[in-house]
Amino acid sequence: MFGLTTLGVFHTAVSLVAVVSGLWALARYREILLTNRLGQVYLVTTFLTAATGLGIFQHGGFGPPHVLSILTIVALATGTVAVVSRLFGRASRYVQAISYSATMLFHMVPGFTESLTRLPPSAPLVASAEAPVFQGIYGTLLLIFLIGLALQLRWLRLSPSR
Numbered sequence: 001m002f003g004l005t006t007l008g009v010f011h012t013a014v015s016l017v018a019v020v021s022g023l024w025a026l027a028r029y030r031e032i033l034l035t036n037r038l039g040q041v042y043l044v045t046t047f048l049t050a051a052t053g054l055g056i057f058q059h060g061g062f063g064p065p066h067v068l069s070i071l072t073i074v075a076l077a078t079g080t081v082a083v084v085s086r087l088f089g090r091a092s093r094y095v096q097a098i099s100y101s102a103t104m105l106f107h108m109v110p111g112f113t114e115s116l117t118r119l120p121p122s123a124p125l126v127a128s129a130e131a132p133v134f135q136g137i138y139g140t141l142l143l144i145f146l147i148g149l150a151l152q153l154r155w156l157r158l159s160p161s162r
Helices: 006-029 037-053 064-085 089-118 133-158
Strands: none
Touching (some): 037 064, 037 089, 064 089, 089 133
C-alpha cells in the first residue's frame, strides 16, 4: 500500500492516532499532559512512531527522518522528566509544554513530506522530499508552532499552577 513496508504501514497508522490525539489534547486542555488518558495515548503513540521510524530505511540510510525520531524521543523524555521529577523547578510545567508540543512539529514535518511525495499514488503532488516547496511548508509549520507555543505558554503563565 503506497509503497510502504509492513513496518511503514504500522508506523503510519500509529502516527495518525498520535496526531489526532495530540491535536485533540491541545484543543481540549491547551496542553498535552501525562496525567490524562488523551495525553497518555498521544505520548505512547508518539514514542511508538519515533521508535518505529528508526527502523525505516526506504530512502537509503540514516537521514533527516531518523534525526527527527531521535529528537522526538529526547523531547518526550525531557517533558516526562520535567513533570515527574520537577527537576526544572517552577519551570517544569513550561519545559513539559515546550517538549511535548515540539513533538507535534516533529510529526508534521515528515507527515507533510511523506504525504505530498506519495499522494495521490498515481501522480504524487511533489516529486521528491528535496523539492523547494518544502522550504515554505516547513517554514509555515515552524511559524504555526511558534505562535501556538507562545499562546500556550501565555495561557500556562495566566492559569493557576498545578
